[in-house]
Amino acid sequence: MDTFFEQIVKKKKSLSSWALIVGVVLLAVVLIALVWIFSILAVIATVGIVYGAWWLATTQNVEFEYCVTNGDIDVDKIVARRKRVRLVSVSGRKIRALAPYDPQKPLGKFQRTVLVAPSLNEEGLWYFTYHSKKNGDTLVVFMPDDRVLGALYDGLPKLTQMDTARAAREAGLPVPAKREMDD
Numbered sequence: 542m543d544t545f546f547e548q549i550v551k552k553k554k555s556l557s558s559w560a561l562i563v564g565v566v567l568l569a570v571v572l573i574a575l576v577w578i579f580s581i582l583a584v585i586a587t588v589g590i591v592y593g594a595w596w597l598a599t600t601q602n603v604e605f606e607y608c609v610t611n612g613d614i615d616v617d618k619i620v621a622r623r624k625r626v627r628l629v630s631v632s633g634r635k636i637r638a639l640a641p642y643d644p645q646k647p648l649g650k651f652q653r654t655v656l657v658a659p660s661l662n663e664e665g666l667w668y669f670t671y672h673s674k675k676n677g678d679t680l681v682v683f684m685p686d687d688r689v690l691g692a693l694y695d696g697l698p699k700l701t702q703m704d705t706a707r708a709a710r711e712a713g714l715p716v717p718a719k720r721e722m723d724d
Contacts, residue, residue, distance in 0.1 A: 545610045546692045550684050552603040553659045562598045569594035605657040607689050612696010616657050616683065628655055629681055633696025635671045640708035642666035642682050652677030658684040690717045
């Protein structure tokens, strides 16, 4: 029987994101004022500027979707609920490590680091590592719920499962276990 679990996590807006939103709104107001003063096509330009400002401001609404199917994980970035980009797609048997994430603990060098969590200051962060031909050694920091974590854990090689269980116990967390789908 195939298993499928998914979870969506919303990224928190940083100070720079809020600054961009405020800057876009202020720029839109200035441009609207200039257009009304210097243009006969003010209504058309105003609508275009308002739409452009709305479009730029909403690009700061970012969510991440984790989908685990039969132990394989896909991670997508969803921007403003209108654009989806696949960031990670890896087979569970290719994952080298899965453990709770501690920002104070160095993990080594990676050619690619993918942050697909609300922020690095959240509790409940986990990471996994794998090697791909295209990107080399990759570190992925994410914030799975118990169902996603359990489904991913079940797809890991047995040695990686043992290492994950040990790391979870050392962090004082329960060992991930497969969860049945909720009806």
